[in-house]
Amino acid sequence: MKLAWIDTRALGDLAAAVIEEAVHIGVDGFVSDNPALLSIVPPSRRKVALVLPETPKTVADDLAEIADLLLLDHTLVGQFTPARPEAKTGVFVAVTGEETLSIACEWAAKSEWTLVEFLQDPSKIPLEILLGATDKAEGTLISFVTDLADATVTLGVLERGPDGVLLAPTTVGDASELVRICAGGTEKLELQELTITGLTHLGLGDRVCVDTCSHFKQNEGILVGSYATGMILISSETHPLPYMPTRPFRVNAAGLHSYCVGPNNRTRYLAELRSGSEIFGVDTDGNTRVITVGRIKMETRPMLLIEAVSPTGGKVNVIAQDDWHVRALGPGGSVHNITELKAGDKILGYTPTDQRHVGYPIREFLYEQ
Incomplete structure (x- = not known):
């Protein structure tokens, strides 16, 4: 779980609504250079006061009185301190080139809190350098995002x-989406042992x-099935094959009509997947991760009903390709x-209870056979 902070300085008329939303959905930090605006943030959330070189001293003093975390531009460190003993102090660095990147690396290596804004170019190389330079630092690093x-x-x-x-x-709504992004991770699925009851060779x-x-x-693949309420775990091509190298990026999945499982508890038809689509990779312990589709290859083959x-x-x-190198886990x-x-053989599968409409779970009568 990453920290989600919002910058309230340019909210204008949206301030009250966005802050109310952000408090409700769990934003951790509210950054401002306005003491009056920070005062409406409830005590359950972190009031982050930002003091820059152009901040008037009287305003900076007021911010120091109210802040849970007082972030000072690196040129101002030592000039202001929080009024409350439990409040923290941190450092802000605007990175505009090699010199300020070095300054950011120095502070992030020793400061309890560091906020960095990268202004020199849109690449992530400066952030990579900063992360590498502070890999073992114990402080908390926050980065501006556009x-x-x-x-x-x-x-x-x-x-x-x-x-x-x-x-x-x-x-309104950006804060909620930011919290979702920062939550990261994916759900763990409860896989079950399925018992094979029959195999039927089909046509093309x-x-x-x-x-x-x-x-x-090697213990990972994707879940596929003809029914939304029942899928099996098909292995990736990470295991040796005759006549050809392994292809650890590929799953020879199933017929084009089949469901697969993806983020946000949504299913997709295999035929709907495109370059850039997101699906779940699932291992035999039920752990999931979001995987990006590079492409799909749809070809006519003899099929096998499992x-x-x-x-x-x-x-x-x-219904999968009728070929022994297609493997279930x-x-x-x-x-x-x-x-x-x-x-009688046992394989792993997933049996959600929800039926689906355009991939989303629904609560209505729907029967598949």
Whole structure:
């Protein structure tokens, strides 16, 4: 969980509404150079006062009285201190080139709180340098972001990003989305042991290979199924194959009609996936992560109907390419060539209870068979 901060300085008439929203949905820090505006932030949230070289001394003194965290421009460190003993002091650095980047690295390595704004260019290389230089620092690093898309990118720099981001909202709703982005992570799914009940060789059909921008682990794949209420875990091509190299970015998934699982509890048809689509990679422990689709390959192949049943009697149906190198994952990370499955074998699957409409869970009568 990363820290979500909002910059209230340019909110204008939106200030009251945005602050109310941000307090309600769990924004951690409210940054301002206006003591009156900070005073309306409730004590349950962090009041972050920003003092810059152009801040009048009388205003800076008022900010020091109210702040939970007093952030001083690096040129002002030592000139102001918080009035309350429990309040903290931090440093702000605007990075405009190599010299100020070095200053940011020095302060972030020793300061309890550091706020950095990168102004010299839109690349993330200066942030990469800062993160690398302060890898073992114990303080908290917050970075300005320009918009919600930039927040997503910033938090992924060097796979770990800063400890939080600061966004200036432009409308009500931005704060909620920022908190969602900062929450990060994905849900863990409760996988079940499914029992194979039947296999049927079918005629030709169109199967989909999902090629992703990620390197799968050997106990990882994607969930696919003909029914929204029952899917099996199909392995990635991380296990050796004859006549060809492994392709650890690929899952030879299932027929084009099949569901797969993605973020926000939404399913997608395999045929709907495109370059840039997001789906869940799922391992045999039920851990999930968001994976970006690089492309899909849809080709006509002989198909195999795999039928299974869950411990509660739910029916699961997957139609995949009828080829032994398509593999399902089972308990303990076991790997099963689908053409060698037989009645009674155990594989792993997921049996959500919600039916779906355009991928979203719904509460209405819907029956699939």
